[in-house]
Amino acid sequence: MIIESCAPTRVDLAGGTIDIPPLFLFHEDAATVNFAVDLMAHCRIETRDDDKIVIESIDRAEKFETSLGKISQLKDELRLELLSKLVYFFKPEVGFTITTKSEAPAGAGLGGSSTLNIACIGALNRLVGNRYTPDKFIPIAANVETQVIKVPAGFQDYYSAQYGGAACIHFRPDGIEREALDFDTKTLEERIVVCYTGEPRNSGTNNWEITKRHIDGDVKTFVVFEGIRDTSLNLREALLANDWIKTGEILKAAHPQRKSLSPNITTPQMNLLIKKAENNGAIATKVCGAGGGGCIAFFCEEGRKNDVEKVLAKELEAEVLQWNLCKEGLTVKEL
The missing domain is CATH 3.30.70.890 (GHMP kinase, C-terminal domain)
Structure with a gap:
């Protein structure tokens, strides 16, 4: 089986940092405005006939392998940490190679890591038989990325990656709502x-x-x-x-x-x-x-x-x- 996924990065026009919990809870009607751009993050998964798990980032020129029997060790793996923690979270039961690349420059401020996160979640979820419905992707992404960066992760980047387009993201005590913006x-x-x-x-x-x-x-x-x-x-x-x-x-x-x-x-x-x-x-x-x-x-x-x-x-x-x-x-x- 070969699975390919991609997601767009974004340009944030207004509201940055207010999307980080719990900050938006202190500002009634908190919101951000951004739009998705076609500088994509890509993930490719190819299943294998053995029990190996091969994790590779083309952008970072880094690659390592482990096995299904050692998948629990990925919880604390520092190499390609985001990918490692995502694989640990999904715990596939078949050997595979996962390869990622991003069209945006590293550290560009375009939400690249969050976008790659969503792309990988989409592919890994397909690998494990669509275990989660798409509405779960953003909470999973935010929680896993927080484990990696060790500080709270903002939410707006995940919405542009998952849904594309231009949007206003509204942050309220009863949840987060994406409003698609229809303009020229x-x-x-x-x-x-x-x-x-x-x-x-x-x-x-x-x-x-x-x-x-x-x-x-x-x-x-x-x-x-x-x-x-x-x-x-x-x-x-x-x-x-x-x-x-x-x-x-x-x-x-x-x-x-x-x-x-x-x-x-x-x-x-x-x-x-x-x-x-x-x-x-x-x-x-x-x-x-x-x-x-x-x-x-x-x-x-x-x-x-x-x-x-x-x-x-x-x-x-x-x-x-x-x-x-x-x-x-x-x-x-x-x-």
């Missing part, structure tokens, strides 16, 4: 540049520092998160109205708001790229994910996307990513 996504594609800075980042560390400060009762942090919540809700309204002037204004105001949370949101390299982009047609800057490296999304003046891409492409370490909004989420197929 073609204009969004025509006005957003996504640039990889050349500097990977560690979202778990950066987000946990902010989360801990919030939980410890820092008043300034609480007020900033109230603003982050409001930014998400206002952006949702602007997108649904196809109000691109308002969209630009909201995103522009959100960047300094976000930077007030931590001096590590941007680096000198990121600041250089931001200055060049804003001098050549970028209206607003959105640091993707937790910041401190990774990708930056720039919302551009109408007709200026190409100008922004050209000036950023001249920077030696930067890479302008080519992307399209991905309307489909997780797909799993047997070959």
